[in-house]
Amino acid sequence: MTNFRKDTILFEIKKHLQKFKLSDGIFCDGIDVSTTQKLASAFQLPKREVEVVALENEIIPRRYLRNIGTIGIKGQTKLLKSKVAVVGLGGLGGAAIELLARLGVGQIIVIDGDVFEESNLNRQLLATEENIGEEKTLSAVRRVTKINSSVEVYPYQVMADEGEFKEILKGTDVIVDALDTFSARSALQRAAKNLNVPLVHGAIAGFVGEVSTIFPEDPGLDSVFSSSQKVERGAETSLGTPTATPIMVAALQVQEVVKVLLKIGKPLRNRLLFLDCETSSIEIIEL
Template sequence: MLNEQELQRYQRQLLMFDKEGQEKLKQSRVFIAGGGGLGCPIALYLAVAGVGCIDIADMDAVEQTNLNRQVLHWEKDIGKPKVLSIKEKIRQINPYINIIARHVTITEENVLELVRDADIIVDALDNFSARYLLNHASLQTGIPLVHGAIRGFDGQLMTIIPGKTACLKCVFPHAPPEEVFPVIGVTPGIIGTIQANEVLKYLLQTGEPLEGLLVWDGLNAKMDSFKIQRRNKCEACGDPDL
């Protein structure tokens, strides 16, 4: 049940989706893979919206080079595990929600266990090999996945509904080479915020999920979305007999 403070805190949202919707958010659990450039705005906006349980996994510690974009990590946090840095901030931002900080690497062995209890999974990672693990876990469990990725001023995202929409491997069958990529903080800010918007819509069952691929071109301030078909021969979600 929402207490008096929570009813006041979420007053402007209650004008949109009343107490029932807010209770739904409070009962929800979101798994965020990655506590970096995308993970920070995603955790922040889900927290202020009142998502009851934010479960976040990241193995890294905060470094000086992260501070141009990972807005929940501050100068004083250098050396601290990112998940603990995020937990500290989120607790101060919204004390009425629960945050689970997992200082782990996502592997083939632990991924199903990590996502199992989530209502929705968010990809806030920086490499495709780990993203494919999330995609596989999403397909295996039937839990939707909101993918996001960034580079420089460019970003992309898509919402994957297992069994219905294209999966990550339908669109990106091969991982691009890993690199130390350029990035400016506004890009994960924009993409991460839209990912959080996708999560909130899904939890509230409102609006239409972004089932195609949305591409953000920051230098030209252009956003396009493309319809994506499932590939019958996709090695992750296709039919092996075809």
């Protein structure tokens, strides 16, 4: 976008300025959702680009007001300019896209070849009684757009193999592993490494779950997956996947995504966080 165009958009944004109160009592300039929509339509731009112009001029879209105290205006701008892929739209993936959309991650790729069935209703936020039998990616697009229409969603209704992962995931900033078989997770990890993209792994069974962040140069979870490659699934085959566990693990995964995108905190690199909600234990395992 040229500076002239940015100035023109900013001029229009300034006509709709409102004063919002930040958490610490300081007032800031901001715009609301309807202004973003109006200007995006007038300038024929994606809404997130209007929001980016606003943020670059320290004007905060009200919808992100409660993010700013922690991640700052620069952090919010970076999130809006980022592209994150969520691979698998089950318990983990459905919760992850909900959080990524509310955070304001500008572009989300969603990949799953499945349709909803009744056994998904206990935990998968995208599953409802009305959409049993429907393609998961379709519900994902609908849900993200309902939450935050500034986010662009790119759906891929496919059970992808390693080659397809490499094609689809080109240009992403972070990939979320929300799959449910060891072979698919392993293929995704190889694709992420090949594409030079960080991967946030998450898995659940019963009241336990695990999270780890793998940068392309890290050894990754090959050693963890390899001993399981004779079996496709883990403890979840006997313990099932009850309601709260995937939501907690997806939340931890999204937090890792934020840390990686904004280069803040200490991502779980070469470490596996193992969460046991039944005993209220967290083990951080050096791999």
